[in-house]
Amino acid sequence: MLFNSIDFAVFLPIVFLLYWFIFKSSLKLQNAFLLVVSYIFYGWWDWRFLSLIAFSTLVDFFLATAMNKTTDKAKRKLFLWLSISVNLGFLGFFKYYNFFLENFISSFKILGVELSASSLNIILPVGISFYTFQTLSYTIDVYRKNLEPTKDFIAFGAFVSFFPQLVAGPIERASNLLPQFYKPRRFSYDSAVDGLRQILWGLFKKVVIADNCAEYANMIFSNHLSYSGGELFLGALFFTFQIYGDFSGYSDIAIGTSRLFGFDLKRNFAFPYLSRDMAEFWRRWHISLSTWFRDYVYIPLGGSRGGKYMQVRNTFVIFLVSGFWHGANWTFIIWGLLNAIYFLPLLLTNRNRSNLEVVASNSLLPTLKEVWQILSTFLLTVLAWVFFRAESLTHAMSYLREMVSSDFFTFNSDILKMSSITLFLVLFMYLVEYIGRKEQFGIAGLVRIKSQAIRWTCYSAIILLIGLFMQTKETPFIYFQF
Amino acid sequence: MKNFLLKITLFAPWLICFYVISLTGVMSVDDNVFGTNISFNRGGNGHLYSKIQELDSIDQTDILVLGSSLAYRGIDPRVFKQYDQQLFNLGSSAQTHIQTEVLLKRYLNIIRPKLVIYDVSPYLFLSDGVESSLDLVSNGPLTNDLLKMVFSVNHIKVYNALIYRLASDLTGKYSEYTEQVEKYNDTYISGGFVQKKSTSFKADNTGIINNSSLKPKSNQISAVQRNISLIKNSGSNLVLVSAPMSNQLFNRGRDYSYLDSIINEEGDYIIFRNKLNLVDSIHFYDQSHLNAAGVNAYNDALIDSLVQRRYFDY
Numbered sequence: 001m002l003f004n005s006i007d008f009a010v011f012l013p014i015v016f017l018l019y020w021f022i023f024k025s026s027l028k029l030q031n032a033f034l035l036v037v038s039y040i041f042y043g044w045w046d047w048r049f050l051s052l053i054a055f056s057t058l059v060d061f062f063l064a065t066a067m068n069k070t071t072d073k074a075k076r077k078l079f080l081w082l083s084i085s086v087n088l089g090f091l092g093f094f095k096y097y098n099f100f101l102e103n104f105i106s107s108f109k110i111l112g113v114e115l116s117a118s119s120l121n122i123i124l125p126v127g128i129s130f131y132t133f134q135t136l137s138y139t140i141d142v143y144r145k146n147l148e149p150t151k152d153f154i155a156f157g158a159f160v161s162f163f164p165q166l167v168a169g170p171i172e173r174a175s176n177l178l179p180q181f182y183k184p185r186r187f188s189y190d191s192a193v194d195g196l197r198q199i200l201w202g203l204f205k206k207v208v209i210a211d212n213c214a215e216y217a218n219m220i221f222s223n224h225l226s227y228s229g230g231e232l233f234l235g236a237l238f239f240t241f242q243i244y245g246d247f248s249g250y251s252d253i254a255i256g257t258s259r260l261f262g263f264d265l266k267r268n269f270a271f272p273y274l275s276r277d278m279a280e281f282w283r284r285w286h287i288s289l290s291t292w293f294r295d296y297v298y299i300p301l302g303g304s305r306g307g308k309y310m311q312v313r314n315t316f317v318i319f320l321v322s323g324f325w326h327g328a329n330w331t332f333i334i335w336g337l338l339n340a341i342y343f344l345p346l347l348l349t350n351r352n353r354s355n356l357e358v359v360a361s362n363s364l365l366p367t368l369k370e371v372w373q374i375l376s377t378f379l380l381t382v383l384a385w386v387f388f389r390a391e392s393l394t395h396a397m398s399y400l401r402e403m404v405s406s407d408f409f410t411f412n413s414d415i416l417k418m419s420s421i422t423l424f425l426v427l428f429m430y431l432v433e434y435i436g437r438k439e440q441f442g443i444a445g446l447v448r449i450k451s452q453a454i455r456w457t458c459y460s461a462i463i464l465l466i467g468l469f470m471q472t473k474e475t476p477f478i479y480f481q482f
Numbered sequence: 483m484k485n486f487l488l489k490i491t492l493f494a495p496w497l498i499c500f501y502v503i504s505l506t507g508v509m510s511v512d513d514n515v516f517g518t519n520i521s522f523n524r525g526g527n528g529h530l531y532s533k534i535q536e537l538d539s540i541d542q543t544d545i546l547v548l549g550s551s552l553a554y555r556g557i558d559p560r561v562f563k564q565y566d567q568q569l570f571n572l573g574s575s576a577q578t579h580i581q582t583e584v585l586l587k588r589y590l591n592i593i594r595p596k597l598v599i600y601d602v603s604p605y606l607f608l609s610d611g612v613e614s615s616l617d618l619v620s621n622g623p624l625t626n627d628l629l630k631m632v633f634s635v636n637h638i639k640v641y642n643a644l645i646y647r648l649a650s651d652l653t654g655k656y657s658e659y660t661e662q663v664e665k666y667n668d669t670y671i672s673g674g675f676v677q678k679k680s681t682s683f684k685a686d687n688t689g690i691i692n693n694s695s696l697k698p699k700s701n702q703i704s705a706v707q708r709n710i711s712l713i714k715n716s717g718s719n720l721v722l723v724s725a726p727m728s729n730q731l732f733n734r735g736r737d738y739s740y741l742d743s744i745i746n747e748e749g750d751y752i753i754f755r756n757k758l759n760l761v762d763s764i765h766f767y768d769q770s771h772l773n774a775a776g777v778n779a780y781n782d783a784l785i786d787s788l789v790q791r792r793y794f795d796y
Contacts, residue, residue, distance in 0.1 A: 008637070020483060212518075285759045421518070454494060460500035467501065468508070469518030472638055 001044040003253045004207050011041070016260055020187055032157045034261070038163035042126075045167075048124040052090060052098035053464060057160045059086050059398030060135045064142040064149040067354030070435040071211030071443055076143060083139040087132045095127055099328030106307035129325060133292055135160050140296055147175050168250045170268040170288035177265070185262030194447065197459070200253025201443045209429050211394040211471035212422040213238040216415065221389055226398045229408035231415055232399060233382075238419070239389045240382045241426050244273065247286070267440060271433050273381070274359050278372035279352035281381060289325070293318045312347060316340045326388070333398055335387040341381050358437045360455050403409050486742065491737040504655075505642060506649040508710075510789045519639045520671040523620050523648045525661035527553055529670040531621035532661045536672065537570065543593050544794070546568040546718075547674070548585065548602025548709075550577045550614070552725040553769050557599065559673030560780040565796045570672030574622075576739060584618060584627045587708055590716050596717045597793050599784075602666035602706060602745050604724065604738045607698030612637045619643040624651065634701075653763035669698045685730045696736035703744065710748050718792055722751040726780050731769040752787050754780060 001007050015037050023029040042051050060083055067079040108114070138159075141147035150156045159178045165171075214285035220227055220235025229237065258265045268288050275281035282290055298318050304311040316337075323336020346352040359374065360366040366374065383400070390396035433442045441463070449455050496509075509520050525531045528551060544567045547557045554573030564571040570593065572585055582600070614633045620643060622628060632644050650656055664671045667679040713720045722745055727735070732755060745751050758779055759768070765776030772780055789796055 013689060099725050187486070189483075192486055193489075212768050456496050457500065459493070460497050461504075463497060466503055467505070467638060468519055470519065470638060472519070 001041050003250065003257075004203065007044065007094050009035075011239060012257065012260075012330070027182075028154065030185065031152075031154045031181055034163070035154055035158040035161060036159040039209040041163035042161065045126050047126075047359050052125055052128070053161050054157075055133060056090065056135050057085060057157050060139050061150075061156050061162075062152055064139050067139070067142055067149075068149045080139060084136065087136050088200055091128055091132045094125055096328045100131065122286065125363075130147055130169045130171055131160060131166060133171045133289075134174075136433075137171070137292065137296065138178065141174055147178075150178060150182075152182070162258070162263070164254040164261075164263075165265055167475060168247070168254070169286075170254065170266050171290075171292050172265060172374060173289070177263070180263050187262065190447075191259045194444065195256040197250045197443055197446060198256030198259070200256075200459060200462055201441055202249040202254075202256060204247030204466055205245040205252065205429065205442075207249075207470040208245075208425055210242045210249055210467055212425065212469060213242035216419045216422065217242050217389065217469065220415070221395075221399070224395075224402060225306060226413075227402075227415070229403045229405065229410055229411045231413060232403040233408070234415065234419070236382050236386050236399075236403070237390075239424070240378075240385050240386055241429075243385065243388070244269075245429070254266065255441075271358065271437050272432070273378055273379050274434065276355045276370055276439055277351070277377055277462060278339065278380065279346045280355040281377055282339070282343070283356075289322065293322055297321060308348070312344065315343060319343070330393050331387045331390050333392060334396070335384055338384045340386060342384070361438065366413055421469070425465070428465075485508070502645055502649060504712055505645055507645045508612050509642075510655070515643075518721075520642050520646070521616050521639055522643050522650075523616070524576055524656050525660055525665075525668065525777070526617045526620055527551075527668075528573065528577075528617060529661060529674075529676050530574040530617055530657075531666070532574050532670050533674045533793065534572070534621060534623060535571060535661075536674070537572065537589060538592070540570060540593055543568045543570045543595050543599045545599060546590075546593060547571040547573055547601070548577070548582050548597035549573045549725075550603065550606055551575060551771060552603050553577075553599075553601040553674075555678060556601075556670070556777060556780055557727050557784065558677075558777050558781055560675070561741055561778065562785070565785055565794070568793055569673060572602065573674065574614060575617040576609060577617075578609045578614050579702050580609040580615040580631055581704055582612045582709050583619050583712070584631050586620065586712050587627045588623050588625055590712065590718070591690050594716075595718050597721065597788070598683045598713045599721050599723055600709070600713070601721050601725055602751075604696050604698075604721050604729075604736065604748070607702045607706075607741060608696065609699075609702070611635050611702075612639060615640045616643050618759075619647050624648075657710075678767050678771065682764075682773070683728070683762055683768055684765060685728070685762045685769075690697045692735065693737055696738055698741050698744070706745075707748065710784075714749075720749050721788065721791070721793065722749050724753045724783065726760055726765075726772060726776065727755045727759055728760075728766045729756070730768045732756045748792065753785075754783060758783050 019030060020314035023033045035252050039053075041052055042053065042443075062077045062393055069074050070076060070079075072396040130239070138156075142235035147385045150159075153442060155178070159172075159174065159181055162172075162177070211424070217235055217238040220231060221239070224235070254269070255265045268286060270284040272285065274282050275284055287309045298314050301314045302310050303314060303318060320333060320341035321336070323332040323334070326332040326335070343352070346354075355373075361368055365421060386399055386403075387393075387396045390399060436442045436445045439445045443458070446455050446458055449458075493641075505520070509522055521720060536558060545562060546571060547553050550573060552573070554571050557569070557571055557573075559569040572589065574581065579583075579602075612635060615637070616639060618628060619640060624647070626686075629644075632640050650692060656774070660666065669677045669679070671677055681760065702738060708720075710720065724738075724742075738755070742751070742753065759771075760779060761778055762769075764771055767773040785796075
């Protein structure tokens with residue numbers, strides 16, 4: 001079920017009312033209800049893959065319990081590796097099987113050995129990378145004794161499959177989300193209204209910004225040899241905002257929806273396109289994944305403890321793994337590598353933590369130096385997104401080559417004229433987010449406007465913009481495929 | 483919780499008022515610049531507004547024609563007049579079966595035709611019906627069935643057009659409106675026909691060939707079946723036709739046999755597609771539509787078929 005569908009518009013209020021009116025009396029009932037509706041939500045897409053979630057849930061629940069019952073270190077390690085193997089095994093099969101097979105065959109072909117094996121027609125279960133990482137965080141935390149294993153199977157099942165963030169995050173840590181399933185939940189007016197505000201802003205970013213940008217990005221990327229350098233840059237720019245609107249929009253809707261049910265999810269985006277360097281960008285983009293890799297890969301690898309060489313090596317590992325996490329394609333790996341290279345100068349000069357506060361945190365406008373920093377960081381991300389969006393490395397290289405070699409300031413087609421409204425809407429979103437940069441999300445600051453009439457007018461105006469400019473096809477979120 | 487639900491309940495009318503007023507304002511200024519989801523064209527491509535005005539003054543006709551531009555640009559009442567048949571062409575822009583149902587329910591029992599010629603050309607079965615709904619909302623009769631159709635099409639553009647239509651009717655914005663007889667190279671001919679001025683068509687055989695079987699949308703199939711029942715129950719005779727198609731489109735187009743087999747079971751079905759030995763450059767002005775020469779050839783063949791089937795004598 002898509003957040004931007006009529007189905008969800010009907011599903012959400014029904015679930016909300018049942019949750020607070022019918023199942024309010026008992027925490028166990030509320031959790032069981034959340035488990036059932038989460039499975040319905042996921043099964044709406046393809047009920048066959050519910051068995052995968054159910055199996056992961058069962059395996060991790062029992063392995064964590066077994067891990068806790070024994071003091072034998074070897075056994076504990078065995079249970080952890082069993083959990084990692086099962087979860088990553090599923091992920092590996094569904095997401096990477098064909099990639100490895102094809103690359104294996106290609107490698108042998110280079111050596112002159114012809115191998116024949118046919119790839120499988122595998123459907124990638126929606127959100128498998130997200131819930132796999134979420135449930136892995138549970139067993140790892142139990143292994144590290146950072147978290148007591150739960151005895152409540154229903155609460156654990158609801159934690160793994162919690163519908164607002166099941167298919168595209170934020171990837172929640174068990175230590176943050178699971179305890180919220182144990183505590184009685186009270187309806188909070190402020191939290192619910194804030195949740196609705198965040199849903200509204202997320203929806204705007206998805207159906208207006210991302211879906212409109214997608215039209216032009218798809219048009220240009222699918223036929224890039226017909227466009228001039230400037231138009232190709234415009235295409236990359238559209239994809240830059242498409243992916244931001246799409247993914248941060250999804251995260252906003254997920255976080256807002258959770259708040260309606262009394263849950264607080266972790267922040268996933270913090271206005272990344274206002275970043276002044278790449279380190280800041282990665283502290284603000286897909287925060288739940290970056291911190292997951294930091295805590296479960298980077299630090300176990302030694303983090304920055306072994307000197308500069310170790311720090312650089314581990315950083316490259318993280319970015320390459322992060323790229324590969326996004327998809328079984330060399331384009332994602334190169335995208336990760338490129339970001340690691342962007343990161344390198346900051347790491348070597350110890351400037352990777354120089355911009356911890358949001359830009360212009362004590363002033364209305366950024367300084368000229370900050371504007372330059374934001375622009376240059378933004379430009380680097382735009383170039384990297386070309387690899388992320390391209391169908392193949394050849395496509396990406398050809399796209400970049402044409403972008404710099406063709407006449408950059410010539411616009412042969414009508415694309416600039418056609419897309420002017422979309423560019424204006426992107427500018428609007430960017431300005432709103434700049435104004436709200438100190439808040440949790442773009443329009444969170446509206447809560448401080450005392451006049452209800454003005455607040456309601458602002459909400460209505462955003463809904464009007466959605467009504468006027470939304471793309472009418474129910475386009476799936478990009479991150480569903482990861 | 484009570485406060486939350488109360489606020490939501492109060493916000494709903496606020497939002498509706500804001501939306502309606504703002505949308506009406508925006509659409510009054512320009513209905514194409516300020517949004518991709520606004521479209522209201524009083525007096526659209528198919529002269530539907532003029533047809534509705536003319537139809538309101540008619541209380542009986544021999545033949546009623548239904549369908550898309552293939553119908554209203556293809557079946558000429560002047561040719562039928564020569565055979566003493568009073569024909570009214572109620573085809574409209576991209577009219578799919580969902581919109582045909584609205585028009586049938588409104589007019590079938592008023593004008594009581596002896597014969598209904600219903601164009602069921604294949605590509606309409608693939609349509610979501612948005613274009614035609616916009617035409618109907620902009621120019622058609624405001625009835626309960628129209629409102630039902632808007633909800634069944636369920637598209638933001640159609641909702642916005644309906645809001646604007648209601649607001650316009652309320653303020654009388656179009657009360658003085660008169661549709662021009664000639665526009666966009668088209669001339670409106672009394673009886674619902676729209677005649678194109680341009681005449682020749684240069685075939686282009688560079689397009690993509692798609693010979694896959696045409697699978698109709700299920701909602702269009704159910705709508706066509708409801709329409710057929712409606713016509714049969716009214717006592718009118720019914721002929722289903724599939725209009726001529728240029729050789730370019732026919733050769734590069736889909737396999738229609740599956741659709742034809744479905745329609746064939748619903749009634750007397752005459753397929754003119756690729757049957758009349760028409761020449762693209764002589765009989766068409768684009769790959770779908772007939773020019774004057776094509777219309778004459780098609781109408782002669784259609785009348786022959788109707789006479790042979792004894793729908794009328796001559």
